[in-house]
Amino acid sequence: MIKNELFEYIEGNTIWHKAHPATKIIIIVFLIITSWYNMYCLFISFILIVISLILLLREHKKAHIISFYLTLGALLFIINTLIYSVLVPNKTQLIFGILSHHGLLLSLLLTLRILLTIIATHIFFLSTTIEDLEDFLISLRIPFELILSFSLTILFIPIIIDEITRIREAQILRGLGKAKLSRKIFTYLSSLLLPLMISALNRASRLAEVLEIYGVPPHERTILGDLKFSLNDIIILLILIPLILIILLSI
């Protein structure tokens, strides 16, 4: 089910929900960058991000998202360990000359950094409505066509995923899974992709009709939301203080 929830906003009243999109972007970018500065920054950033994720998911009983990240983390750790142990040979070999202490450490750090980036981005989408993001981007004078393409993509992701599932099920029952191996890849791809492309083109054409009628691109679009910086934004920015202190002290 995680595939359906990748860019899904979840209702809530947490400090992340109340924060201005710009504040969230500043925090997320800062955490991601500082995580590469040193190990302490990485651990603090990672803890902050995990706490934020738990805070956001607490009321929504979405434990499967946590399980998803644990699985992803384990998978990344194994891959990274193997890569590092080969690329960065170390005298302290653990098993059959494949694993090393050094490799394990580097792998752990890289895994945490990758996870941090993914979770931070996820937190942004979990707590930011597409409307708030749209208004924020309009206020930055980004062309509305670009913003609309982005927001429509996010709006239509669940519909497209459902469509892929439907097409796949219908084709499997036509014996797709039983095709000869030589034909399998080509048949599999074409039987899924062609209907999907046709459907996407039809949908795009119908969407374009609607956009044409409603006057897209507009000369000047009204910002419908009421985005303002508030005290909440200042409070949430305070979480960056420990990181800034560590950086200042280590200089």
Place this chain on the structure above:
Amino acid sequence: MVEALRLVDINFRYRSRTENALKNISLTIREKDIILIAGKSGSGKSSIIRVINGLIPHFYDGVFQGNIYYYDEDITQYPANQRYQLGITTVLQFPEEQLLGRKVWRAVAFGLANLGYPREEIIRLVRNALKLVGMEKFFEATTTKLSSGQKQKIVLASAIVLDPKILLLDEPTSQLDPVSAREFIITLKNLRKEKDITIILSEHRFDELFNVVNNVIILDNGKIILEGSPRKVFFSDIPAKMGIGCPKIVHLCKYLRTDLDFADKDTLINLLRNSLRTTHAENPPHEYSFKRVYKTSTLRTPILRIQDLWFRYSKEWIIKGISLIAYPKEFIIILGENGAGKTTLARLIIGALKPVKGKIYIGGIDINKKKMKDLAGIVAYAPQNPEDMIFCSTIYDEIAFTLRNLGKCSNNCDEYVREIASKFKLQHLLFKSPFSLSGGEKLRVVLASLYALKPKVLILDEPTRGLDWETKLFVVDEARKLANEGSLVIMITHDIELVVESPVDRVIVLKNGQIIFEGDKRKVLGSSKITEFNLLPPVIYEIMSQAGFEGIISLNDLKERVIISDKK
């Protein structure tokens, strides 16, 4: 009355086509009229709507001739967005694709924001529009959580937010269930009472519309072949000859040989009550054994056995303890409101979902223990949209694809493919691209490719949505034939009038994930209980029951059960 719109000698050919989509269309529409555009799929209904809203020729490229006048102003050169600002607005088929916002009010405000209206003014206009369609409580709601019917009302609100003079609707109820469709049409009627608005709509639901519209235009192959009052148009033979169907009440009036103005339903009911009650009293009602067109299965070994099935996606149970036994040669229709669990049940039967509790046996095989791919050839499934299955370059390959995959075509299956194609009247199209076909033809290709497998169980998930009446009848007829050849055919539908005409063995009604009725269609469609199931009763039943005759769901029932002595 003031002339709102005039189309003069409109001809249009899409760039990719060789034939004109519209041929010499001249039309005058008076202010405050409600016009119904009817015709078969591909007859040019959507093209006329596009000509009026400006998508033709400014968005759809092609060869265009003619002029359009809006309150005597020549607007031929105005693009769609300019016409929108002038007061010509459109509601299209698919509600999801017209709601360009997550929140209801933002979706309604989309067009206004593009025109640069101040925020406060936009909020005021949006509130007014939502009030007009009875959705003011949903101002802050999330669009994805609304039903299709509610979504289409929101689309209507976004169309009328600028107080337009002309409202165009292109098959607005084709994606809605009958209850939502009726509600939408009532909303339109109320809107017309509140606002001096001209409404032009293309639709297939004539029963709901015939006493709402005041003019009907019948299109065929891009030409207007008949135009006039609903009475004039539907009492003529043309709609029936074209296979686009006719309101049931017209059939009833024709049968009664009455020239009654059918817009007056109450008078018709009174006439029936007075005329038939005498006859009824003279011939006391008795149990009639209905002539069954098709015999129910005589083979009593079940092909499908569902035992205490439970399923949920998250917290809420979608399927609650369903048990069902079905036999080969049976044709079953599953009815139920949106969200009743019909499609989930179908996906459980095809093995796409695994039940939380319970068993499903197909031909004695426990499908919970099987992978979906292992059920290929045993179970076949036609999704709602036939385009979800089509991908080969020719119809021949499309039919042969399934056979090749399942090794049923190892040597030469040419003869078999041709035989199947001819069975589904596709022999002349065999080497054509399936993508170039009409909706009904694509569905035939899908049915042919599934039929080729001779599956034990065939599931059709709302296959007739948006099709014209003739094609709908073709689909149920083919489903019946497949069942007669030994398959169990299960069709999911919302279309009550189609169920009335379907040669079906059994109807199953689902509500809140449970089977609440199972049996002969007459027992559910010809009973006052139907409204308790959140379904709309058949038109004939509605009229006849109000006239005091229970259990009559079709004209055939009427012919068989009631002798009309006084045909006035």
